[in-house]
Amino acid sequence: SQQGEEDPQALSIQEGENATMNCSYKTSINNLQWYRQNSGRGLVHLILIRSNEREKHSGRLRVTLDTSKKSSSLLITASRAADTASYFCATQTFTGANSKLTFGKGITLSVRP
Amino acid sequence: DAGVIQSPRHEVTEMGQEVTLRCKPISGHDYLFWYRQTMMRGLELLIYFNNNVPIDDSGMPEDRFSAKMPNASFSTLKIQPSEPRDSAVYFCASSAELAMPYNEQFFGPGTRLTVL
Numbered sequence: 093s094q095q096g097e098e099d100p101q102a103l104s105i106q107e108g109e110n111a112t113m114n115c116s117y118k119t120s121i122n123n124l125q126w127y128r129q130n131s132g133r134g135l136v137h138l139i140l141i142r143s144n145e146r147e148k149h150s151g152r153l154r155v156t157l158d159t160s161k162k163s164s165s166l167l168i169t170a171s172r173a174a175d176t177a178s179y180f181c182a183t184q185t186f187t188g189a190n191s192k193l194t195f196g197k198g199i200t201l202s203v204r205p
Numbered sequence: 206d207a208g209v210i211q212s213p214r215h216e217v218t219e220m221g222q223e224v225t226l227r228c229k230p231i232s233g234h235d236y237l238f239w240y241r242q243t244m245m246r247g248l249e250l251l252i253y254f255n256n257n258v259p260i261d262d263s264g265m266p267e268d269r270f271s272a273k274m275p276n277a278s279f280s281t282l283k284i285q286p287s288e289p290r291d292s293a294v295y296f297c298a299s300s301a302e303l304a305m306p307y308n309e310q311f312f313g314p315g316t317r318l319t320v321l
Binding site: 122123125127133134135136137140142180184192193194195196197198 | 248253298311
């Protein structure tokens with residue numbers, strides 16, 4: 093079953109604009125991760141935020157986590173055409189040796205040149 | 206490091222045939238994951254291994270699917286017999302135990318399987 097659900101399902105913006113993508117989940121987590129998938133490729137890890145963190149930055153990426161609302165957002169600033177891809181949030185709840193990620197269905201981002 | 210290696214990249218087969226997908230994880234990684242991605246169901250975890258031992262195979266759809274990891278550098282996912290509904294992209298991913306429980310996963314390029 094999907095733990096993370098992204099919103100919106102698709103987003104189209106102009107190059108230079110900011111892109112905001114949201115993810116909601118249902119159960120408590122240890123961390124939440126965002127991945128990018130370019131067409132025909134595997135997923136690439138972007139950023140991880142721990143459950144005791146509220147905000148994290150990496151280059152043009154900014155991730156927030158609100159555990160009270162069970163939600164996260166990914167902001168890509170000053171978007172580029174190369175940011176066109178699908179973006180997935182994934183939640184991890186660590187129990188003993190269990191280390192699996194549960195992925196959402198993804199958001200398709202199109203950045204128009 | 207070459208990253209996670211999967212073979213073949215594309216596989217076209219006929220219904221009823223046996224299909225074997227292969228994966229070489231990143232050297233030193235202790236966890237190996239098999240996923241299936243379709244438009245309808247998104248990315249689904251099929252099974253994962255820790256130190257070559259299957260930990261959770263609850264995502265394996267049915268007995269036609271089996272996975273093995275005979276050593277730390279090789280895993281196979283087998284479908285026998287294959288059916289058209291098995292058509293999907295199958296990904297292998299690996300991660301390091303040292304980073305637990307905050308470990309990112311590294312994905313291979315995937316195998317696109319088409320069952321006619």
